[in-house]
Amino acid sequence: MNSVLDSVLSPIIAASPVGLVVGFLVVGAAFVGIYFLVQYARVNETSVQQMVHTLEQGGWVRRVKVVLLLAAIAFMVYLWFFREYAGFKGLPHEKAIEQAEIAREISRGHGFSTKLIRPAALWQFERETGRFPIERIPDTYHAPLNPYINALVFKVMDWANNGVKSLANKAEYFDRYTFEDVMTTKQLVYTYDRIIAFTQLMFFLLAVLINYFTAKRLFDERLAVFSVWLMLLCERFWDYAMSGLPQMLMLLLFSAAAHAMVRAIEAKVAGRSPLPWLIGVGALFGLLALAHGLTIWLFAGALFFSVFYFRPRGRDAAIMLGVFVLFYGPWMIRNQIVCGNPVGLGWYSGLDQVRGSESEIMRSMEMPLTGLSPTVFRAKVQNQIILQMNNIFELLGKSLLAPVFFVGLLHLFKRPETSVFRWFILSMWVSGVFGMAVFGMPETATQVKANDLHILFVPLMVFYGLALVLVMWTRLDINIRLLRLAFLTLIFVISAFPFLNQLTIFFGARTMPVWWPPYYPGSISVLSKWTRENEIIASDMPWAVAWYADRQSLWLPMTVHDFLDLNDYNQLQGRIVGLYLTPVTGDKAFISDIMRGEYKEWSAFITRSVNTKDFPLKAVTPMAVDGESIYYSDRKRWENNEE
Known part of the structure; x- marks a missing residue:
């Protein structure tokens, strides 16, 4: 029986414990269908005619429609969440990732705080309160309701995951239905x-x-x-x-x-x-x-x-x-x-x-x-x-x-x-x-x-x-x-044409399983192995570093001078140990954005032509994918590291 259930549920559930919900819907619908088939298989021809008459009169029409609607929704959920190489690829928007990171801090009991450091927040805190709370940074950008709800869901899922893990300790079969609570290089999409x-x-x-x-x-x-x-x-x-x-x-x-x-x-x-x-x-x-x-x-x-x-x-x-x-x-x-x-x-x-x-x-x-x-x-x-x-x-x-x-x-x-x-x-x-x-x-x-x-x-x-x-x-x-x-x-x-077009994508050729560029969560998670919890990584996408690497991350200041001031004058308590640059800046227009625009101060770093001799982060290593990301560090922390 276990092997039968495993063959039915594994393709749906293996990607995430969320798939349990879909699995229960599918299996439940199957059992309901089998029940009615068995019941009506026992009746004679007259009863079948009465059943058809009842359906025509509307006695079961509403229930059939509801079952069909639920089945359609379950199928849509399967496609959007679990279709390999075409379904869910992770969170694609920086604001969503920021709110997710705040929700995790709430679920840990840290209050409405964030690991993302905006230079503007530094200015606001120091101007209005005289100090920047580097140990626990209150978020003052986002609205609170969505992160708090997500934090509650995290707590429930963590509780359920721990429960399944306790079962897995007794029966190895349940181990496949647990999930990692941290992002690792072995995962494509964060649970x-x-x-x-x-x-x-x-x-x-x-x-x-x-x-x-x-x-x-x-x-x-x-x-x-x-x-x-x-x-x-x-x-x-x-x-x-x-x-x-x-x-x-x-x-x-x-x-x-x-x-x-x-x-x-x-x-x-x-x-x-x-x-x-x-x-x-x-x-x-x-x-x-x-x-x-x-x-x-x-x-x-x-x-x-x-x-x-x-x-x-x-x-x-x-x-x-x-x-x-x-x-x-x-x-x-x-x-x-x-x-x-x-x-x-x-x-x-x-x-x-x-x-x-x-x-x-x-x-x-x-x-x-x-x-x-x-x-x-x-x-x-x-x-x-x-x-x-x-x-x-x-x-x-x-x-x-x-x-x-x-x-x-x-x-x-x-x-x-x-x-x-x-x-x-x-x-x-x-x-x-x-x-x-x-x-x-x-x-x-x-x-x-x-x-x-x-x-x-x-x-x-x-x-x-x-x-x-x-x-x-x-x-x-x-x-x-x-x-x-x-x-x-x-x-x-006509109204559903974009939706139908998306269905053709689901059943079409394979696509990148993550939102690359610029997000490659497994590669970002490596930064947690190279740094300690009290250290800070500057980045052009600090929301992703804070979420997938679980490290405090400074949004790349407007100028290199600002960065050096933060480092030299100990405004962040000397914690900046890395600089992570990604296609967020690398894929910008070369002349209008990188050389003369918003990122002109960092153009040498983005184009990999900087001389790090006089820069506090002298060690450099390329990162995924194919060197399109780059990491500047205070020392070669990646050496002798299995990740």
Whole structure:
């Protein structure tokens, strides 16, 4: 029996303990199917006819649909997580890796701290508090909710892993279902990367469920079911879930807030008090802001709508604001205590494209704040709004129906709550567009963007877009069922085309099993063998060093002079022992970025033409892949090292 189970489960589970969930779904579905086959194999022909009649009458239709939906979801999860050389390749976005590293520190009992050292944080701490807490660095850049949830998941998975290890001590069979809690050169993908992505995927599926009930209240069950499938077949949602960014947690909270607002509008239409639901809206937006501070712009749009819709005017909006502050206020107090600024370091990212790129700002030892005024943001805001509008189809998940929402604003829906709710969506979206324009959506190597709020609106906009399209089809008075089915199929195929294209990639040729360039986790993990826990490695991707090598890492300062000052004046207690450069800088444009741009001060190091005689890190060794990364060290720590 063990060999049979092993042959069934091993291909799914071997990659990660997260695969246990998928394995249980598959095996459970198999047993359910076998049970029903056995039961109905015993009945006679008349009973079979009765069963078919029951199915036709709808007695089992809903259950069959649910089983098919769960089976489809399980298959999608398998493809995205466990398809060899084409599925999950690790966390691709630096912000997701940063939050993962913070979550690990929380799970270790170190509080909301980080091993990533931003020069800008050095400036802020020393300016506001007079000292930089090098032993335990509080993070003041990221919102707290997603790291805390991930930390809780880490603790649960660690507990489960230790339990399986105890079983493995008694029976060697279970040893294959344990995982390493540190990254090693023997692994391609870090197990905790999978755990984070799987957690975001669960948030996505819960958001789908909430949006089903919202669509059902606004329209009907059939449209709600269509919308669920459109969400599941939207590749953009899967991309964000696999990225580890908090967007799927945000989608869950935003969807819940939208549902609560629908109930509040329904209560007002029915002559009941909407206040209990509006309190829930304020609380959910408070949690949403704790997941990403940029969503405060969405809450501003929600307040604007509430002021004009609910009576007495302004009262309910004020109550919502008060509840929001109760949730978000403590975080601002915490930031004020640890760094002397209630909004922390994150708000300085708004200087992106005003005072250079965000990376330039965060790598600076002094903030370029002189001459700042609202007028200097005008060009940035204009350019960012134009950029968003030019890419609106992609930002709205490449969904054919989402942009139709804006046409639906001209249609008068029969239900008053349905008609009113679209203005709530529009109010938040307009406010969100302006907020994203102010803080910017920096270009990254991945398609997903940390500041993307458009993705949160896709389900709600799809509801209205699909409803309007169906209304227009009805007005054509085409009563041929086959044509109607063909029309709906065409909508689904076009909307799901990016998703279907990804499926062809899964079943196509092999691709790089990790996000290289620039991430090769196994190679990065070697740095933990070459350094001690109290030593610091400077790098052009310090988030990856902090996460995969579990070492404090200084983001490469803007100038070599700044680096030498930090080292010579003992600002980091003389702990800098290495410099790790990767394709993050090496793959930049040679003239515009390396020789004359953001990294010109480090061009000799990046191009491997520096003379390290007068540099404190004199030993040099190439690293994976094929020497595209390089490590400068205080001595040849890699000698006599098995790794």
